[in-house]
Amino acid sequence: MPARNAFYAQSGGVTAVINTSAAGVIEAARDHPEAINTVYAGVNGILGALDEQLIDTGRESAESIAALRYTPGGAFGSARYKLKGLDENRAEYERLIEVFRAHDIGYFFYNGGGDSQDTAHKVSQLGEAMGYPITCIGVPKTVDNDLPGTDTCPGFGSVAKYIAVATREAGLDVASMAETSTRVFILETMGRHAGWIAAASALARDHEEAPPHVILLPEVALDEARFLERVRACVERIGYCVVVVSEGLRTADGRFVADQGTRDAFGHAQLGGVAPAIAAMVRERLGYKYHYAIADYLQRAARHIASATDVEQAHALGRAAVEFAVAGHNAVMPTIVRDADAPYRWHIGQVPLADVANREARMPAEYIDADNLFVTEAALRYLRPLIAGEDYPPYRDGLPEHVHLRAERVAPRCPPFRD
Amino acid sequence: MPARNAFYAQSGGVTAVINTSAAGVIEAARDHPEAINTVYAGVNGILGALDEQLIDTGRESAESIAALRYTPGGAFGSARYKLKGLDENRAEYERLIEVFRAHDIGYFFYNGGGDSQDTAHKVSQLGEAMGYPITCIGVPKTVDNDLPGTDTCPGFGSVAKYIAVATREAGLDVASMAETSTRVFILETMGRHAGWIAAASALARDHEEAPPHVILLPEVALDEARFLERVRACVERIGYCVVVVSEGLRTADGRFVADQGTRDAFGHAQLGGVAPAIAAMVRERLGYKYHYAIADYLQRAARHIASATDVEQAHALGRAAVEFAVAGHNAVMPTIVRDADAPYRWHIGQVPLADVANREARMPAEYIDADNLFVTEAALRYLRPLIAGEDYPPYRDGLPEHVHLRAERVAPRCPPFRD
Incomplete structure (x- = not known):
């Protein structure tokens, strides 16, 4: 099977480490030239696909991609934009497939929360139905920690x-x-x-x-x-x-x-x-x-005080998304599986996107004190390892240094879609 | 001249580095046993003198005093309490002298802003008038950077x-x-x-x-x-x-x-x-x-992201206060004197407390843009070196470690003053 391109998009509220996951995706893709040619990143997330505004990450140096690890915010732009249901706005999904087809995109990595996992799931279904099979992998992200099926969420x-x-x-x-x-x-x-x-x-x-x-x-x-x-x-x-x-x-x-x-x-x-x-x-x-x-x-x-554990997991999940895709998995999201609380041990697992989409993980009742004014020791045991370790960014003149990407656009090949 | 005790008090809003100045004072005092026996710290600042609530810092280990450098807040307690004018409430000043006399306090180090420098100045004048001469040295502190006579203020x-x-x-x-x-x-x-x-x-x-x-x-x-x-x-x-x-x-x-x-x-x-x-x-x-x-x-x-320059100056000014006192200076405040902007070079100077008391250093007009909506390059040149360098605290379990002092109280020797 010839190598194809990949599309990566950031979605929803950004975090201190969503760019770390981006680095994981791009670096892993570069390790698999037999399967993936170039990673195109959407300008402002999924809007970048609808508007055919794609950034060619192949034009960025290895140093720049590595420096994403230290850069908060969404380096390619993110969006609060939820695609409607297939029945309500089929045109948007068809547009995605049109743009993906025009740029020979065979992989879709969607870095976001529950809504985004739902979208990735729908794209995978529709691609199948339209005769344009595409590998859709979710990359978890949310400061709210409310994605099901994973020990925690990067951010x-x-x-x-x-x-x-x-x-x-x-x-x-x-x-x-x-x-x-x-x-x-x-x-x-x-x-x-x-x-x-x-x-x-x-x-x-x-x-x-x-x-x-x-x-x-x-x-x-x-x-x-x-x-x-x-x-x-x-x-x-x-x-x-x-x-x-x-x-x-x-x-x-x-x-x-x-x-x-x-x-x-x-x-x-x-x-x-x-x-x-x-x-x-x-x-x-x-x-x-x-x-x-x-x-x-x-x-x-606050990337300056990021959890080293969080940074490591964000990067590992980005990499795992690509590894899963290259290994032939589809419509899944890599997850953190906790093996032990103290010392904290974890490994990467996966869940079907269908099981993540639009579901919210609330705090278990046993994490809340009987008087509803504090949390329990069980909550502390769960939370403690997640903040462990410091991962300081480099500084210059007293301020953290962040990467400024070249962000070169890919020439459009489709007619305009929206005004 | 026999060695005598010292009184150290924190005043007004605390900062990320006021305890760093405390460490400087206490460490320098320990270097001068020929002049200073013990540093007593006021519980809640000047109130600790009025209430005769004194902490014997001599009971703290060198490690604990050094760890003050990493601990934000006021380790001995601070107070928003301005002594009135001598004419309005002479009783408070006389009480200070009473407590100082009872504990053989020959040095008063007051770590605060403009109000506090005024108080230190008044105490020095009154002590003289009451036949209890006491060496009063201000240690500058304020996040507002509004003390005159110094390049900048710790905090x-x-x-x-x-x-x-x-x-x-x-x-x-x-x-x-x-x-x-x-x-x-x-x-x-x-x-x-x-x-x-x-x-x-x-x-x-x-x-x-x-x-x-x-x-x-x-x-x-x-x-x-x-x-x-x-x-x-x-x-x-x-x-x-x-x-x-x-x-x-x-x-x-x-x-x-x-x-x-x-x-x-x-x-x-x-x-x-x-x-x-x-x-x-x-x-x-x-x-x-x-x-x-x-x-x-x-x-x-936010001690976790303190400026290394600020930490260094806070410590140096605490030390300098003691060095000035031991060298026979009185009613002065050590200051930062800027020698060069870039690379930043500075040395310790001093100003009379009379020149600092109750004066405020505003931003110079030439630091504000003509449209009043930004600052000028001159302001940036002044500000840039002040945030230079990181000075990270030690961490345990993902959180900065702060010192918990023994804070042993000195036995009272005076009658109660306030209810």
Whole structure:
């Protein structure tokens, strides 16, 4: 069978290590010239295929590809763009096949979360049906850690480490000032539906009374009275309280706590910000001085404090996607299989895309404390190895150095598809 | 002259490296047993003297003192507590002298900002007047970089590095998603009166169109129309815009932008948060999707990404305070004197406390761009060396290790002062 080209695309929210997976894919493809000619990367992910905007990664040096390992964000551009169902918008899938055919693309590597695995699955089905069989392999990625069938997802370990480090550092700050300043510090983390990121802050606790003291998860409705009582008791006992809260925290009636009816100067609903809502509660009901931080993109872009374990897994999964494809597998996603907690041992496995698509892995109930205000030792045992190890980027003039790719475009061969 | 004891206290907002200065003070004191017996550290800063809560640092191992270098926050506790003028509350100053006398304290090292240098100055004057001469030396500290008479203040270089790194990393994130997601990203930094921290984000810019694209400083009133036009032009040209804003930004009529009349669910003014106010402006007037981050304490506690230059200077200034005291200087503060920009060369100087007390060093006008929306090359030349070098803390289980001191208290010898 003659070698063919590959298409690689990044999808959804980017992470500190999605480019590390890209490096894994491209480097492994270069190791298999008998099967893969060139990896074309989509400009802005799957939009790059629809718009026939392809970057020829063959024009990048080995050094540049290796440097992707240290570069956060999406080096080729990512997109929040979910292809509809086959019945609703068959034209988009047909367009993908048209572009793939024009560039002799025989492999599709889709680096994303649940939606993206669903898309990769559909493309593999449609290609078959249209007489253009294409090998579709998912590469897992999501800071939310909510993909099923894998021990963890690349991107999560690094954001978990960032949040744990930030909690420990800011906790020391608050502790040292509490007597005359801030009593309650609130750190808002990402996580609309799953509390994995907020839960990881618990790793910061190195003794019984160390921060964080309360973790508010989206899996359980906020019991305001119980929460405030916990904060009050903590401040009375040790002088301060550190609260970590997931952006997706909800009230008992299912509303986001962040949507507290707050109005801005123009009278419009002020969106976002569960931290200020929690802070207002603390001030109104307890009267404590507070501060809050909203880490937002800083947490998922923080390559400077990435987990070495996460980086290693991101790279290995990128490589494995190519190895699986070359070995004849199709419509699968490589996964992390945990062999042991401590010391952490793992190997690469795989799941069918059909089993991953559109399913969400929530935190198990046994990871949440009985009072719903912290996580359990079982959660810590699961989380601990994921943040292990540092993998510092190179620095110049005090700042991390990131690669700037040549990003040369492949000449289009198809008519335009969208305006 | 027989050796006497020393009193060391941390004051005001803590930093990533105030404990590094503490290590410098304590280590230098141990090098001078002929002059200094023991360094007593105040529990919660100056309150520790008023309340006679003193920690005997002589009970700490050399390893523990050295590990202070890696530990953010205030290891002995700090306080936002400004002693009033001598005429208003002479009793507090007399109490200080009483406690100093009871513990044979001949040296007072006060590690803080402008207010603290003023206090150290007053104590030196009063001691003289009360027949209890005491050597008072200031040790500079403030993330705001607003102490006069020194090239920079310990704490600033590290927060500057944190903000520059965060801007570069988050900028890559936003750039890669802008086509289908966030167009405008806003990062709120500390800085009520001086824009040094926000200005430091400019160091992230490694090419003409790189983030940050706009910096809003407290030194200049917000020109909303000009600001929005700059954002619009930036998004139209490159697809996205990164804005860094100082918490102290003000409107033309002198109000804080953060106080936009926003009301929470209870109808109370929502305090803090210039970022959401700027975000609301962007949404209302330009209609762009936005995200914002509020780094808050994360920035000043971020020892994990401290500037090696800052760490070195913090330690050197702590040592110098002791060396000056032992050499017979009094009522002075050691300073950083810049000899050259690139390569950065500096040495330790000194200024009289009288010249530092209650004066604020603002950003010079020539550091702010003509359009008031960015900083100049002169500012970058000043800032660049201050973030140079990394000084990573040791890690265990994926998290930075911080020292937990024994913190043994000295037995009180005076009657209680406050309830």
